[in-house]
Amino acid sequence: MYDMPHVPEALRPIVPWSLTWPEVDPARHPFDAAAAPALVRSLPPAADVPARPAGSAANTAVIQWGHGAAKAWADAMSAALVGHYGRWACGWRWATGEGDFDGGPVHAWCCPRDSMPAPQAALDAVAAGLLEWRSWLEDLAGRFGRFLPVPAGAGEDEVLGAWERAVAHLVTAVVERTGADSGWYTHCRQVLGWFLAAAGIPAEQHTALLGEAIGGRFHSWLEPEPPVVADVSGRLARTMAERGRA
Template identity: 40%
Template sequence: MTSRPRLHDWAEVDPARHPFDAAGAARVVWRLAPPVPPAAAVPRPRQVFDEAAWAASREADRLASDWNAAMTDALVDHYGSWAYGWHWGPRSLWYYFSPIVTSPPETLARVAAALMDWRRWLEEVAERFDRLLPALRDAAPVGPDRAVAAWEVAFAELLTAGSAWAEDPDCWYGPCHRMLVWLLTATGLPEDRAVALVDAALAPWSTRWAYLSAADVADLAERLAHRVAGPQTRAPAAEDESWPDTWPHAWPSRRSHTRPPPHPLP
């Protein structure tokens, strides 16, 4: 089995480093694919426990997971590490652990479509980085305030794009996390340090099952920019614990100057 890349380093996925023939992707998938297991015909148990149905469902899950792993190994061996994320695209074209529910031709067509969707997304990210990275490099020698501002703009753009790309409101975290880490590693920050910074910044929002609001994006971008720019800058002070963040969605953030009026007493 191919060793599992983490894909935290931009160099692992940068399209400029990894040639790809989109026109031939479907043929490659057909040539590399292991035999597709039969479509799962057993419905998942719902309200009534059925031991036989549960066993069949678990077996379908195991077959699908094994097949997905073998398909992924084949793609990585052929294309390189970037292909490991073929099922991570911002649109849900393939769910890695779902039982196989289609015929072999349709299954392989969906795999090829998911691979190409992932590649197109990486190319879109690369286009953004081509614009953002020069601005970050130019701002660094000017001074910490200019550097913080440049990072804040870059982070805000990526957070907005990642949230918009996600097909479902509870799927924004993955695209946003990946792009933020990739941007940091693209500027030379060590991978572990980049992941730690992004993990800490996104932690308060990690269980938010809704798209990021404009206030969320602004707060996240500002805090992460101060942490990345260096020790000579100071991150904004933490909010008073009695003051809620932007949850529920209609509440103001710490950027607001007024609290919502209290509910009237009955």
């Protein structure tokens, strides 16, 4: 089982690791993609983007700026976006690999040091990250809809097969999206938890269900082998089939 990284209470609203399906479900949160870039530029932080010091990414002044003024600005922009759209929007900077938050699905943003070369470029990157994140949430909602709901009155074999296919499909989708880079398994477990929530499984049961199914076999920088994906899918599917039989 994997423990989520500790997050200070003050930062919790803008950290995506703990986002729940009700918080990100596109059906619950209207969004106008065409209006998003202008909206980003209308928020208070957009008027005060900190200028990046001259020098390469390895320059000490640039590193300090990235961890200091630039990070504080990105946090402020996250808070402003969450204030406007809801907490789902904090995922705009959940970059793949070792970006601002480890192991996410976003490619348009990395971290302040690399994504804020100039004020206008920074705002472009924020808007692009927001649009990419929202697109991923909508993509996941569509994937969930392919497998849910499991037909009422379905036999145990049908339930087992439906869950096996769904879990294998979602793990593969997250691996492809994150590149199985650093920390990818955190978002994978989260996506599987979102699927459980969409299927009506109470949130307080997710940790045990996913811990038993995954069993510590997903690792940074390693794409899980097909037998591992099949075993994880089979474990969770059997548990869900047994629940239906009980």
